[in-house]
Amino acid sequence: MQTKNINRLIKTAQGQLDGILKMIEQKRECVEISAQLLATQSILKKVNIEILKSHLNHCLKESFESSNEKEKQEKIDEMTKLLDKILK
DSSP: OOHHHHHHHHHHHHHHHHHHHHHHHTTOOHHHHHHHHHHHHHHHHHHHHHHHHHHIIIIIHHHHHSSOHHHHHHHHHHHHHHHHHHTO
């Protein structure tokens, strides 16, 4: 996992959230606030994708290289539940 890039993105999102709080306090236009919320969501989506790529390339790959069928099924179930949450 590229923790340096992920940390940078999380800090950016955190800064944006702080800015959104200020915008709300300043009673800025709802459309402006919404635009910033969408930008923050986009960053968090990128972070989640990076984390999931890492999981697939390392954790899932390792479990499928083992011969433990129970572990393989657990990893499949784990990803299925996560994808279900993402796609809702």
